[in-house]
Amino acid sequence: MKISQGSALANALCEESERRLKEVEAIGLAEENYCYLGPFLVQKCAADLTVPLLPFDYINPISWRWVSKLIAFKEPDHKFLLKNRIRKYLPFIEGRGYRVTGNTFAIHLCNEIWKRGNLNKNERYHHWSLYEKLKRRVAA
Incomplete structure (x- = not known):
């Protein structure tokens, strides 16, 4: 900020x-x-102060609730991931907080959420996890 x-x-x-x-x-x-x-x-x-705000998906598209299911996980929760994929095609179901969008230019990796979830930013996670995808993108 x-x-x-x-x-x-x-x-x-x-x-x-x-x-x-x-x-x-x-x-x-x-x-x-x-x-x-x-x-x-x-x-x-x-x-x-009526400060103009960017939409949530510009900086923080993934809800803190889903960090261990979307951003950093060792084993995928297939049921959750399937539901998340279906969510894209059902506009009447809340879709905010579940995926990176075309507007996203940053992802906030909140230290407090990682700490509370016993997640370590130095560990390796499943190759499908958003964290590992981001690491690969930075390394390329």
Whole structure:
């Protein structure tokens, strides 16, 4: 995320971060509130300041829920992958968060999700996994 120092958004993020940190520390739930202190904080500040946002699939097309099923897996979950393939052809089923689109130019590999899922970015995963596909693309 690129923000100019002293901008309204930078100031709002700092102020809201400070407020939320104090709130979370008082309750003692810092570890459980990663989204509250991360993506939800950014979403709130961007909405409050009406910052123009890119569609989700430009930077973060894969939902955090599916990291271990689409991005980094040792063995494929064939049932999940089949459902995901079918999802493409059924527009009435929610399709966001399941695949890279033509708009995608980056994939956010969130450290917190990898940590919570006991995933290691230095390991080798199944050759179908998006992570291994990206590694091959970078190496080529």
